[in-house]
Amino acid sequence: MIDKVNLNYYESRQSESISSSYLFWTFLKIGSTAFGGLMALISVVENIIVGRHKLLTHEDMLDGISLASCLPGPVAANVVAYVGYRIKGGIGALIASTAVLLPSFVLILGLTIVYLQAGEIPAVNKAFAGFIPAVTAIILCAAINMSKKAIKGWREIAIAVVAALLLQIIGGFYITLVVVLASGLIGWFCFRRQVAKKLPQESIIFPSQKLSWQKIAIPLIILLGLLALSLIPLPLGETSLAKLFITFSGMSLMLFGGGYVFIPMIQEIVVNNYQWVTQTEFSNAIAMGQITPGxxxxxxxxxxxxxxGFLGATVATVGIFFPPALLMVTLSDVLETIKNSVVIQAALKGIRPAVIGMIFIAAFVVGQTAQIHWLSLAIFVGAIVAILRLRVDVVFIIPIAGILGLVFY
Known part of the structure; x- marks a missing residue:
């Protein structure tokens, strides 16, 4: 049996062998096919990075999702930054984040230009009717694959079921945060003795490895500076690039709970405060965000x-995604340093099944929006068989589902 040190060494050597171009191409494909929002994108990442390429473990993915759920910013984009960082360090986080956002960025630019010139958004309802059952299947399969290692007894099952029910019945960011924290406490209470038997004696409370506080402090100072600048009136032009970047950066560090929770705050600032867009334009911007991947x-x-123009689009995109991704990467170092303690390991054994329960309920919620049609069931079942039995790459499943929707709905 490979011990923990040798396993970490093997994983680090494997990550070093991954070229930047390969990482970029992999996440570009993910970003081109991850229709359906938060859990759809995470599930595609899990299927390709964990299931097919074995670059990370299911436990790594669950840890990243757990951390991202407690931090500001878009959860899915933060998880992508975490995955890229775990595979190839800071450059990996930058490559993965850029590549996964690039297809959506290009598509929304094209739709924006068409909208501003023609005043309408192209009809894509039939294709998206095909996407939805396929996305439901992808999310469900990701939850099934993750549960094989994280759920091993009745206590894990109970945590997953309660987490799913709370998210479905109550919902919202605060419930998500409460579920993560409470399941961590339950994990410590239920699993600490079991974990203690498997870890070295010196790791019983906290690991011996020390944090590089300088490495952590510099990014945090930068992020606090961006947040402060967004709250202080500055003598900047209302439509300057600097104003755009500072505004979107500040918002990204104050937004908790996922994309849909962010919408009211962004609307208040860009429509009511700065009047950068009209209410109609803002609504169409959200619609475009929904019909593009990512x-x-x-x-x-x-x-x-x-x-x-184009520079404004680039600056706003960097502003909304970069600061929370930097925070995620910075705190992932903290997580990696402390996760080998009994306290953290036991807490994670409680948090992981809770996250899986939330992923299962996400599949249920997405599935409810599918059209009641024989093709929806056929796409759903076919996608599950293709993923779990035939090991088909999900980058092929979603486009095929969209084509079937265009032809048969």
Missing amino acids: PILISAAFIGYVVK
Whole structure:
């Protein structure tokens, strides 16, 4: 049996062998096919990075999702930054984040130009009717694969079921945060003795490895500076690139709970405060974010384009995604350093099944929006068989589902 040190060494050597171009191409494909929002994108990442390429473990993915759920910013984009960082360090986080956002950015720019010139958004309802059952199947399969290692007894099952029910019945960011924290406490209470038997004696409370506080402090100072600048009135032009970047950066560090929770705050600032776009334009920006792959907050590109053209779109996109991704990467170092203590390991054994329960309920919620049609069931069942039995790459499943929707709905 490979011990922990040798396993970490093996994983680090494997990550070093991954080229930047390969990482970029892999996440570009993910970003081109991850229709359906938060859990859809995370599930595609899990299927390709964990299931097919074995670059990370299911436990690594669950830890990243757990951390991202407690931090500001778009959860899915933060998880992508975490995955890239775990595979290839800081450059990996930058490559993965850029590649996964690039297809959405290009698509929304194209739709924005068409909208501003023609005043309408192209009809894509039939294709998206095909996407939805396929996305439901992808999320469900990701939860099934993750549960094989994280759920091993009745206590894990109970945590997963309660987490799913709370998210379904109550919902919202605060419930998500409460579920993560409470399941961590339950994990410590239920699993600490079991974990203690498997870890070295010196790791019983906290690991011996020390944090590089300088490495952590510099990014945090930068992020606090951006947040402070967004709250202080500055003598900047209302439509300047600097104003765009500081505004979107500040918002990204104050937004908790996922893309849909962000919408009211962004609307208040860009429509009512600065009047960068009209209410109708803002609504269409959100719609475009929904019909493109990747995070819904790519809608920031629409707003930036209206204000300052292509440069404005780029600056707004960087502003909304970069600061929370930097925070995620910075705190992932903290997580990696302390996760080998009994306290953290036991807590994670409680948090992981809770996250899986929330992923299962996400599949249920997405599935409810599918059209009641024989094709929806056929796509759903076919996608599950293709993923679990035939090991088909999900980058092929979603486009095929969209084509079937265009032809048969």
